Amino acid sequence: MSCARLFKKMSNLNELTIAEASKKLASGEVTSVALTQECLDAIAQRNGELNAYLEVFDDALAQAKIADERRAKGESHPLLGIPLAIKDNILIEGKRASAASKILENYVATYDATAIAKLKEAGAVFLGRTNMDEFAMGGSNENSAFGPARNPHDVSRVPGGSSGGSASATAGHLALGALGTDTGGSVREPAAFCGVVGLKPTYGAVSRSGIIAMGSSLDQVGPFGKTVEDAELLFNAIKGRDALDSTSIDASDPVSNEKVIGVPRALFQKGIDPDVLERFEAALKNLEGKGYQIIDVELPSAPLALAAYYVIMPAEASSNLARFDGVRYGLALKGRDLIDDYATTRGQGFGPEVRRRIMLGTYVLSAGYYDAYYGKALGVRDLLRRELDAALGKAAVIATPTVPFPAWKIGEKSDPLSVYLADIFTVTANLTGNPALSVPMGTVEREGASLPVGIQFTAPHGAEQTLFVVGKDAQESR
Amino acid sequence: MISKDEVLNLSALARLKLSDEEVVALQKVISSILDYVGQVSAAPIESHTDAKPEPRNVMREDTPHDEGSPLTGKEESLRAAFPTREGDYNVVRKIIQKDE
Numbered sequence: 223m224s225c226a227r228l229f230k231k232m233s234n235l236n237e238l239t240i241a242e243a244s245k246k247l248a249s250g251e252v253t254s255v256a257l258t259q260e261c262l263d264a265i266a267q268r269n270g271e272l273n274a275y276l277e278v279f280d281d282a283l284a285q286a287k288i289a290d291e292r293r294a295k296g297e298s299h300p301l302l303g304i305p306l307a308i309k310d311n312i313l314i315e316g317k318r319a320s321a322a323s324k325i326l327e328n329y330v331a332t333y334d335a336t337a338i339a340k341l342k343e344a345g346a347v348f349l350g351r352t353n354m355d356e357f358a359m360g361g362s363n364e365n366s367a368f369g370p371a372r373n374p375h376d377v378s379r380v381p382g383g384s385s386g387g388s389a390s391a392t393a394g395h396l397a398l399g400a401l402g403t404d405t406g407g408s409v410r411e412p413a414a415f416c417g418v419v420g421l422k423p424t425y426g427a428v429s430r431s432g433i434i435a436m437g438s439s440l441d442q443v444g445p446f447g448k449t450v451e452d453a454e455l456l457f458n459a460i461k462g463r464d465a466l467d468s469t470s471i472d473a474s475d476p477v478s479n480e481k482v483i484g485v486p487r488a489l490f491q492k493g494i495d496p497d498v499l500e501r502f503e504a505a506l507k508n509l510e511g512k513g514y515q516i517i518d519v520e521l522p523s524a525p526l527a528l529a530a531y532y533v534i535m536p537a538e539a540s541s542n543l544a545r546f547d548g549v550r551y552g553l554a555l556k557g558r559d560l561i562d563d564y565a566t567t568r569g570q571g572f573g574p575e576v577r578r579r580i581m582l583g584t585y586v587l588s589a590g591y592y593d594a595y596y597g598k599a600l601g602v603r604d605l606l607r608r609e610l611d612a613a614l615g616k617a618a619v620i621a622t623p624t625v626p627f628p629a630w631k632i633g634e635k636s637d638p639l640s641v642y643l644a645d646i647f648t649v650t651a652n653l654t655g656n657p658a659l660s661v662p663m664g665t666v667e668r669e670g671a672s673l674p675v676g677i678q679f680t681a682p683h684g685a686e687q688t689l690f691v692v693g694k695d696a697q698e699s700r
Numbered sequence: 701m702i703s704k705d706e707v708l709n710l711s712a713l714a715r716l717k718l719s720d721e722e723v724v725a726l727q728k729v730i731s732s733i734l735d736y737v738g739q740v741s742a743a744p745i746e747s748h749t750d751a752k753p754e755p756r757n758v759m760r761e762d763t764p765h766d767e768g769s770p771l772t773g774k775e776e777s778l779r780a781a782f783p784t785r786e787g788d789y790n791v792v793r794k795i796i797q798k799d800e
Contacts, residue, residue: 316777332777333770431770466770468758529739540714547715549792554783560793561715569717577716581707581726582733584714598740605745638729639736 235260236395240452243398244300247293254293254303257398258286258347261305265349265396273371274381274390276310277318278350285347292345300455302345307397309388310351311358311434312443314338317348321434322366323356325546325553325571335432336467337401337443337460344459349397352387356573357543358403358436360384361411361644362630365575370632373416376671379629382412382644385446389416392446399456400446405437406531407625407648409444410660414624414676417662419453419693420446422648424683425655426471428457429464437538438469440531440652450661450693457686473684477691483509483679484519484617493646494626497666498675502623505663505677505696512695519613519620523605524650530606531649532642533586533599540583546571578638607654614656614682619692622647624660624676628668647678656680659689661696701731 235243235257246252262282269275279285282305289303308314311321313331315338320326334342341348355365363371363386371386373379374394381390385402389412392400402409404422413420421444428443435441445456463472485506490499506516548554548567557566572580586595613620625644635641651658660676667673677696681688707726711718718726771778784791 329781330777332774332781465760523743526739526743529737532733532737533740544715548783550778550790551781551783557717560795562717563793564715565711565717568715572716574722577718577722578726578729578733580714580716581710582730584710585702585730585734586737588710588713594741595737598743598745599737601745602740602743637732639732642733642736 236264236398238398239448240301240304240398240455241449243304244455247303248298254286254289254305254347255283257303258282258305258349261349261397264394268394268396271372271377272374272390272394272396273353273369274387274394274396275307275350276320276322276353276368276387279317279348282347282349289345289347297345299344301341301459303347304398305347305349306341307350307352307388307391307400308338308348309385309400309402310354311403312338312401313432313434314348314351317351319351319434321357322354322368323572323576324367325567326434327367327553329552331432333432335443336429336464338432340460340462346459352385352391352400354387355384355575357434357539357576358384358405358408359539359575359579361407361641362632362635363387363412364632365573367573372632373629375417375673376629379631379671379673380415382415382625382629384408386412388446389413389418389420392416392418392448399448399452401456401460402444402446403433404442404444404652405440406535406652407645409446410624410648410658410676410678411644413446413660414662415629415674417665417674418446418448419450419662419697420444420660421453421457421686421689422651422658423457423461423686424471424473424657426469427461427473427657427684427686429462429467429470431464431466435542437535438542439538440535442652450659450690450697453659454690474687475682475684476687478618478685478688480618481514482617483514483516483692484613484620485516486519486521486524486613486620486622488520489524489622489647493643494623495628495666498623498627501664501666501675502677506621509692509696514695517617519617521606521609521613521650523602523609526602527606527650527653528642528646530599530602531645531653532582533595534603534653536579536583537587537596538583540580540587543572543576543580575638603653606650610650610654610656610680611682618688619679619681622678624648624678628666628673628675651680656683657686657689659693661693663696701727702734703727
């Protein structure tokens with residue numbers, strides 16, 4: 223191998239997958255310090271443009287050094303020494319966690335989220351905290367109080383959201399992988415837009431302790447990887463029952479041997495870009511070639527999922543965000559009296575989309591409207607759960623496009639409702655608690671740019687391992 | 701469209717001080733979102749306010765919080781987050797005030 227080739231190879235450590243880097247770390251071919259340094263170099267080069275990180279931690283190299291020392295002492299773990307990006311709503315003790323909001327701009331986390339504690343135990347390195355829609359409310363990262371993150375495939379476009387920074391960092395090779403959170407598609411949608419893999423685990427599979435809450439019955443921490451295998455490695459490290467989250471569970475179903483994929487084609491009648499549907503059909507064809515049987519399934523109530531979601535989520539969010547009052551931490555502004563202190567702090571500390579959702583949540587929970595909105599939405603949620611269970615009785619997984627269209631231009635969608643429509647295929651899994659995985663399915667052309675799109679697989683509760691098997695079959699060989 | 705008074709009432713309930721322009725803008729945008737999510741009200745199903753998952757015991761053992769709490773030993777960092785601090789105290793406004 224010539225020197226030039228060797229140099230080229232060695233200078234792209236940040237472009238490795240987690241699995242590749244893990245092997246090189248184990249064999250001693252590379253160190254975590256070298257891996258981390260290359261990610262930091264890539265960040266220095268590209269973060270100004272991508273705005274994927276809100277903060278790069280000054281101790282990243284020190285963490286890497288510790289990981290190398292742990293390995294030298296004989297420790298091993300697939301994530302030992304792997305540099306990762308962490309969404310800004312996941313607490314890391316001693317680091318700021320702002321949820322990309324002015325109201326928490328200077329908040330320093332007092333403890334580790336359970337997912338973080340598990341990653342620390344594994345020996346992962348945290349490069350920094352990533353940009354997001356404020357309090358995870360949005361599908362484009364345009365609602366960040368600190369400016370939008372950008373899509374590495376076309377920087378004039380959104381990376382998706384709310385975990386846009388984590389997706390952008392993974393796709394742009396500013397980290398080997400990342401954690402995000404997914405309340406209505408916030409891992410899967412940006413994963414699809416940025417051409418990476420994103421998993422929304424089964425509700426309860428990953429502890430929510432130390433996550434800045436949005437919709438508590440919907441929120442899950444989820445991993446981003448360049449490959450399905452990487453997402454799997456991250457998921458295996460963070461999952462598990464946790465005494466600090468009473469909704470967490472140990473759930474692991476055996477892999478389904480049935481190679482049957484259910485497709486709810488009735489949902490594709492309108493609202494999907496034709497070339498996205500073409501990619502989807504091509505992805506299914508590819509799976510057929512790998513021995514899968516494609517069958518039609520019915521989800522008659524799915525068209526109501528988005529409406530139910532935009533009742534339940536704001537209701538829960540408005541309750542969760544009541545805690546931000548400027549009394550114990552965060553922004554604290556003075557008004558005429560105590561109640562005016564609250565209103566002033568919250569009015570100025572929260573951005574427009576967060577204020578909108580708090581208002582909407584307050585409305586749907588108020589006396590007189592509760593039954594018409596919240597009660598009905600819970601009814602739809604129940605119905606969806608039953609219909610999805612029935613469909614998954616016939617198929618091992620359900621497939622849809624992750625999002626009906628590719629990433630849009632920053633500033634292009636000004637009407638909140640038009641942004642909400644991006645969640646049409648992703649919210650169901652949050653409402654029903656099922657795990658769902660987005661895997662890249664090629665690109666579509668928009669104004670000269672090749673934009674990634676994703677295929678989403680949904681499996682029964684606890685059946686992440688089935689998703690990984692199907693996902694690996696679906697992903698193009700790297 | 702929902703009225704200005706309704707928006708003002710909601711903002712008072714939600715403890716959000718809004719500008720006059722935002723109140724007007726919210727009248728429109730909340731109404732359009734409500735029109736969309738109103739599909740659920742029209743759905744031919746029962747209002748389901750008592751949907752309950754399988755009951756299971758989620759209570760922790762009735763023992764001191766020494767091991768269970770992520771905040772054990774973190775008192776100082778909690779105090780450091782106080783907006784206004786005096787010694788170890790969080791300074792807050794008087795809650796009961798005399799009407800002028």
